[in-house]
Amino acid sequence: MKRYKNLLTLALLSLILSVKAQMPVLKVQQENAEQSVMMKKLDIDVQITGNIATTVMTMTFYNNANKILEGELSFPMPEGVTVSKYALDINGKMRAAVPVEKAKATAVFESIERRRVDPGLLEKVEGNNFRTRIYPLPAKGSRTVIIGYEQELAFVNDKALSYHLPLAYQQAVEDFSLKATVYESVLKPQMQEQPDGSFDFKTNGNVYVAEIHKKDFLPKRGLTINLPKRSDLPEIQLQKASAGYYFLINVFPKSPSKPRIWSNQIGLIWDASLSGMQHDRQKEMQLLDAIVKQKRNLTIQLGLLNNGFRNAGTFRIKNGDWTELKNKLNQVVYDGGTNFSSIDDKSLFADEYLFFTDGLSTFGKNTIALTKPVHCINSSLKADYSTLKYISLKSGGQFVNLNNLSAKDAFKQLSEQQLQFLGIKNGSDLRQTYPAMRVNVNGNFSLAGILNELNTEFILQFGYGNEVVTEQKLRLNATEHALASIDVSRIWAQKKIAEMDIQYEEHKQDISHLSKQFGIVTRNTSLIVLENLDDYLRYDIVPPAELRGAYEAALKVRRNSLLEQKTNLMNAAVAMTKELKTWWDTDFNYKETSKVKEEYPVPERATEDIVSIPRMAETARRETENRQAVRRPAPAAERLQDAKQGQALHEIVVVGYAAQAKRELTGSAVTLNNALAGRVAGAVVRERGNTEARPQPKIVVQKFKSDKEYIKSLTGTPDSAYAAYLKLRPDYISTPMFYFDVANWFYEQKDSVRALTILSNIADLDLENADLYKTLAYKLKQTKNYKEEIFVTEKVLQWRPMDAQSYRDYALALADDGQYQKALDNLYSVLTNDYNAQISDRDHGIEEIIISEINNLIARHGKELNTRQIDKRLIQSLPVDVRVVLNWNKNDTDIDLWLTDPTGEKGYYGNPKTKIGGRISDDFISGYGPEQFMIKKAIKGKYKIEVNYYGDQQINISGPTTVTAEIYTRYATGKQQREVIVLPMSASNKTGNLVGEFYF
Structure with missing residues (x-):
């Protein structure tokens, strides 16, 4: 009997709603729009030693609802900062997380979550952004989360490092604590900004402490601490290791500046995508103003970047007057996703480029085809710093982070030749020092490495280009330098990872190894908390210290019985191929029983x-x-x-x-x-000489028309409708279906350029949201934007390599684009990959769909394919008159495919084999599908396709479940035709959602 899910109405609850503030945002699942979750307690501990600040936030959330909820806490991090501490309360005690490969951590979390126990997961998503998933938030109960990170502080002027913590909360916190401690500071720290007017340092020797504890507190301001430094006193931190010492050195070299001559021809690349609205445009305009005022006479070519790239005009500036360009920039409409790969020097030729962007290419690869210097300038808190640094370094430009610099300091960095760290002299006792490449000094320079002998002298060299202009001699000696109170090894590991991450693909294995050893979250490593010892054993994850002894003891005895088994789908695929061939060979001689057969006399025969x-x-x-x-x-x-x-x-x-x-x-x-x-x-015997083919079937899809109020405002010409869309957008800025519906309207008006731009906004709404990207991929397939479909499905595959559907979607996108060999290889990998038991059980039956698609590729493009790697037992000719395949964008979703044939019989999960030979694949009651209907020989008449949607359980912003149906006639033949329909689902329609019809 069909299993039904409990239906939940999803909403997003943002406890903290500051776009500009670098602070956590909690999203939860709830039944109505009332805020049912609050931050009950917040304890922040800040410790600063030298140029390193450690921040630990302990957050307790209270669920006032009468049901269990699930939460997602997300937050951006500054440049060079990564999370290194994560803990979750388990059975009343805080349990530390352990590092695991990201894909494995996601699969384990989702597997355990379905057993209704207490996992916790913290992961890094696109750019330098982090999120943690918390389950459960108990009814009328609370959960506590600890998140900690180390931060290397930067100079804000020539004499002081700066620490900043935003506190722009929208709700008062019932129990609020904040403590800041500065160790070993020769000069007194200065409180530039503090939360309530009374927060100030008290002195205890060379240690400075400030703290407050308040009830029902809503901070008025954030916390900003300036730490003055003496340029003649280097700061040295040492930590003993199994072989040698880890060290961290902070120095403050000085040198006269050298002016840099700006080119006469500058290309200005302006990020006009939806995410561009989150940039600090005021700072960016101030920086541009300073550049123009210094150069005075120059030519600037403007290029606007979103899902595409276009030249927006040439501006010849005289005597520093750039009013025309300024007006143009102030009138830019921010719309669409971001595609770096659309940038090229044919559209915008210049001698050097200013690229104002956050580094997040959401709708295309993050590489640009420019050979001249590119200066990347970021003012957004959500940014991909590695991409920005890579583009700048590769092209010979500079990276400027306006989050850490004023417009004046940024202009100085760009307009002067920056003093750079060039290398180490007499450093034979040092190894694995980072940074290993040349970097700008900007007032202070920090070096981490491993020291063989603790009585070593060496020289740091600084200069311009290849010219050394200043040196600084340093001596590391145990009698002169006490061991550090901070974890220097983790600072070293973070600096090494940050440098390797600039060329991630080349170093991803080393990054994974290093991040697991030092417990650092990276783009391929997450932190996970499990509830009990058996789960650590089952999933082969080394637990935190508190469970380590029991784990090692149990490992010897119980590991083999508890370790989760993994398997591929090959044996099931071979069995399914035989079953499909048997079905295909069966002659379903359907005879209508409703008509009375006429009896004829039987003649005598010789x-x-x-x-x-x-x-x-x-x-x-x-x-x-x-x-x-x-x-x-x-x-x-x-x-x-x-x-x-x-x-x-x-x-x-x-x-x-x-x-x-x-x-x-x-x-x-x-x-x-x-x-x-x-x-x-089973063979067709035609009249000799009659070459007339069977008539081509007719496919009629159900055109989706949104009934939302905002669609009624889209009237008149495309220009006026677009203006109406922009006027409506602020009210729906984070609603995916708004962009889907409006894009669909423009597609119907044959304005495919605007439609694609509006649709691509979906990519900018949330980072690493596979549900959103799947919806986007379906619509790109339907509208034949196959290059973009490949990018989007490849992204989902990177984020969710544990799902068979990720490989399938990517393979079908490749096939759409004519890349048949890569498509075949990725389809076949669905059957050869190893899956954990939960995912294998969830996706049982997908091999039937994959076999059909492999054999379709071979049947239609066999001459172009190398099939030697394909198991020959899977290769069968299986052409069919009708194939309908359905898949959807959300996990934990129950959707059914219904197909009613001309006799009135409905094929569905309860009737998978119809009298005329129709065949429905296995029923998927969770996961992403797909489900498939096939019939080898279709009888004449109308076939009706419907989708029944039972519901889903989700916590993200991806909106309603979206399905895509691909309708094929004469599948796997030279006369194959296809129609694609994409529909958002409504769980309220229990009679089925009509997808389309076809006629034979």
């Missing part, structure tokens, strides 16, 4: 009227072979099958029509009459 007609059968066999040859050269197995079929036809005895048969046997020309033209043992 003996000679009963003859065998082997030649007629041979003619039919040859016609069948000729039709198959049009598709592809038949492999040996198929030729053998045809031979067997032909032999069977030779043995057929036909009663009557003796004269016609005799003429055929003597070689006379003959036209078989209609009485004999038909199916004989």
